[in-house]
Amino acid sequence: MNYKELVNKIKMKQSFLCIGLDTDIDKIPNHLKSCDDPVFQFNKEIIDSTHDITVAYKPNIAFYECCGEQGWKSLKRTVEYIRNQYPDIFLIADAKRGDIGNTSKMYAKTFFKKYDFDAVTVSPYMGSDSIKPFLEYESKWVIILALTSNTGADDFQKLSLSNYNHLYEKVIETCQTWGNINNTMFVVGATQAEMLLEIRKIIPEHFLLIPGIGAQGGDINQVANFGMTFHCGLLVNSSRNILYASSGTDFAEIARKNAQEVQTEMNIILKKTVL
Numbered sequence: 001m002n003y004k005e006l007v008n009k010i011k012m013k014q015s016f017l018c019i020g021l022d023t024d025i026d027k028i029p030n031h032l033k034s035c036d037d038p039v040f041q042f043n044k045e046i047i048d049s050t051h052d053i054t055v056a057y058k059p060n061i062a063f064y065e066c067c068g069e070q071g072w073k074s075l076k077r078t079v080e081y082i083r084n085q086y087p088d089i090f091l092i093a094d095a096k097r098g099d100i101g102n103t104s105k106m107y108a109k110t111f112f113k114k115y116d117f118d119a120v121t122v123s124p125y126m127g128s129d130s131i132k133p134f135l136e137y138e139s140k141w142v143i144i145l146a147l148t149s150n151t152g153a154d155d156f157q158k159l160s161l162s163n164y165n166h167l168y169e170k171v172i173e174t175c176q177t178w179g180n181i182n183n184t185m186f187v188v189g190a191t192q193a194e195m196l197l198e199i200r201k202i203i204p205e206h207f208l209l210i211p212g213i214g215a216q217g218g219d220i221n222q223v224a225n226f227g228m229t230f231h232c233g234l235l236v237n238s239s240r241n242i243l244y245a246s247s248g249t250d251f252a253e254i255a256r257k258n259a260q261e262v263q264t265e266m267n268i269i270l271k272k273t274v275l
Contacts (some may be wrong), residue, residue: 018056020239056090098123149189149212190218196227
């Protein structure tokens, strides 16, 4: 899926919502735990109830690999289900990988060939040879960590440099030269919304993946105000507020309700700003 196709999906669905499938087996409803694959069954019902109002799903790989072989099976079944039932969905592996060239090649092979994701999150700390192997795959995306929502982001990302205001700005300026707007995005936390004005001066057209609305306190209107482009240019992620809105048999219904509230707000923003 290229830039234009992603923009078209956003326009068609009147949504730039990404739902994080951070599926914690300890938090899913009890009635699912007798299923042969509770994690997949939970994901399937969430997906079936929200696919028409979301542009992307983002499984956080940690929630699957911690379950060993069964976790990887659940992840593969989830990806295959989306590909077969809802092929217009943009799929992000939230893996945050980052290592030297040969290792990165294997990570890229894992997520782009074995599991058929559209995109993978990566850490740029080790430089270009940790990122470029991912960029070798046509029609795939690299989503580079730039400015995150966690409190520890201040430890390094906001360090002042002599020729730049902050380290994260240097990271963005350098990394955007390795790819283009059709294969490179950046992660900017919703709680850092005020920083988006400066970021847009560096990358005025790139898509941004914005986690941190809902449970983490980010505000979608602030994010749109500071970071939205003429073509939208945003994928805003929500996880816990949607996944775990109910622990009962109505969990998928309530998840849709919460997702619909976000999508309705996005629809209003898009009509004012983009469409």
